[in-house]
Amino acid sequence: MALSGVVCKDRGELRIHESLDELSTDLADYIAELSEASVKERGVFSIALSGGSLIGLMGKLSEAPYNRTVDWAKWYIFWADERVVAKNHTDSNYKLAKDGLLSKVPIIPSHVHSINDAVSAEEAASEYEFVIRQLVKARMVSVSEVSDCPKFDLILLGMGPDGHVASLFPNHAVLNEKSEWVTFITDSPKPPPERITFTLPVINSASNVAMVVAGEAKSEAVHLAIDNVEPDCSKLPARMVQPTTGKLVWFLDKGAASKLDGDQFSKS
Ligand SMILES: O=C(O)[C@H](O)[C@@H](O)[C@H](O)[C@H](O)COP(=O)(O)O
Numbered sequence: 001m002a003l004s005g006v007v008c009k010d011r012g013e014l015r016i017h018e019s020l021d022e023l024s025t026d027l028a029d030y031i032a033e034l035s036e037a038s039v040k041e042r043g044v045f046s047i048a049l050s051g052g053s054l055i056g057l058m059g060k061l062s063e064a065p066y067n068r069t070v071d072w073a074k075w076y077i078f079w080a081d082e083r084v085v086a087k088n089h090t091d092s093n094y095k096l097a098k099d100g101l102l103s104k105v106p107i108i109p110s111h112v113h114s115i116n117d118a119v120s121a122e123e124a125a126s127e128y129e130f131v132i133r134q135l136v137k138a139r140m141v142s143v144s145e146v147s148d149c150p151k152f153d154l155i156l157l158g159m160g161p162d163g164h165v166a167s168l169f170p171n172h173a174v175l176n177e178k179s180e181w182v183t184f185i186t187d188s189p190k191p192p193p194e195r196i197t198f199t200l201p202v203i204n205s206a207s208n209v210a211m212v213v214a215g216e217a218k219s220e221a222v223h224l225a226i227d228n229v230e231p232d233c234s235k236l237p238a239r240m241v242q243p244t245t246g247k248l249v250w251f252l253d254k255g256a257a258s259k260l261d262g263d264q265f266s267k268s
Contacts, residue, residue: 010242011225011226011248011250012209012211012243012247012248012249012250013247013248013249013250014226014250014252014257014260015249015250015251015252016252016253016254016257017251017252017253017254018253018254019253020057020214020253023057023212023214023251023252023253024057024058024059024060025060026251027057027058027060027210027212027251028058028060028061028066030210030249030251031047031058031061031154031156031210032061032066032069032070034153034154034208035047035070035071035074035075035153036070036071038153038154038207039071039074042139042142042153043074044074044075044076044140045071045074045075045076045153045154046076046078046135046140046141046142046150046152046153046154047075047076047077047078047152047153047154047155047156048077048078048079048080048152048154048155048156048198048206049077049078049079049080049093049097049156050079050080050081050093050156050157050158050165050166051079051081051082051083051093051096051158052158052160053158053212053214054156054157054158054212055096055097055100055101056100057212057214057251058100058101058156059100059101061101061105062100062101062104062105067104067105070105072105072106072107072108073106073107073108073111075107075108075111076111076113076135076140076141077097077102077107077111077112077113078113078132078152079093079094079097079113079114079115080155080156080157080166080197080198080203081093081166081167081168081195081196081197081198082094082114082115082124082128082195082196082197083192083194083195084115084117084120084121084124084184084192084194084195084196085117085192085194086117087114087117091191091192092117094114094115094117098112113128113131113132113135115127115128115196116128121184121185121186121194121195121196122184124184124196125180125182125183125184125196125197126182128182128196129180129181129182132150132181132182133181135150136150142207144205144244144245145245146205146244146245147201147205147244149181149201149202149205150181150202150205151205151206151207151246152202152205152206152207153206153207153208154206154207154208154209154210155198155203155206155208155209155210156210156212157203157209157210157211157212157241158211158212158213159211159213159218159221159222159225159238160190160218160221161217161218161220161221162189162221163221163224163225163233163236163237163238163239164190164237164238165203165211165237165238165241166197166198166203167185167188167195167196167197168197168199168200168237168240169185169188169189169190169237170235170236170237171235172185174197174199175200175235175237175240177199177200177201178199178201180199181198181199181201181202182196182197182198182199182202183196183197183199184196184197185197200240200241203241203243204241204242204243204244204246205243205244205246206243206246207243207246207247208243208246208247208248208249209241209243209246209247209248209249210248210249210250210251211225211238211241211248211249211250211251212251213250213251213252213253213256214252214253214255214256215253215255215256216255216256216258217255218255218256219255219256219257219258219259219260220259221236221238222238222250222252222256222257222259222260223259223260223261224236224238224239225238225239225241226239226250226260227260227261228261
């Protein structure tokens, strides 16, 4: 049984699962429900993916009933971060998502917005931002009421044991980027070094942000990102994920949740 729907003051909703299988089912249900609500309201669903274990955990979406019930033709797909490598490279987040999900469901190829892999990280980031600007103008992606940022219907993020999200790493200058929507780094501590990434203002402007984190190796970072801790961890990238008007949901397994303070479970 999942400990579901616990609301932790200011840190969103916690959904803690007994197993990865249970987490995957809950994640597929959650994405399918958001897709349905967004298609009903706006006629489209704009979703941004990350790399890592997230895609495997989304795998149930390509199986029954979701493969038939989700309105795949209405999906517009983006990446919250991408490694600047060729699209057929094993490090490519695009390739990971294509092989693991996108090639198995009837997505419209022109709705899949991946980066230009033939240019530098800097150029890829600025081209990607331009592409998103065009889609905001065309209203495929909404715009935030409180900033000029795009408002994705859903941004899905993993988290590293160091608390990084997308390609926003601890103590990196890009954490302070306020004007760009998409930026780049060439010194990622997690290989490969060159990456593009959504900035925090874009992540925090989304209607929904899901943090999908599994494994005991991440339990300390989960504790620092969610609990009230001293010294102040407000500069931990995962803790800086704080949607302004949108909703934050944490999908955790027991291992990732193992160092959370117990007292938050009574808060709501
Ligand atoms: O391209 C990337 O490297 C990712 O987008 C990155 O932010 C990832 O989501 C985390 O590192 C968690 O990865 P795991 O879930 O595989 O640990």
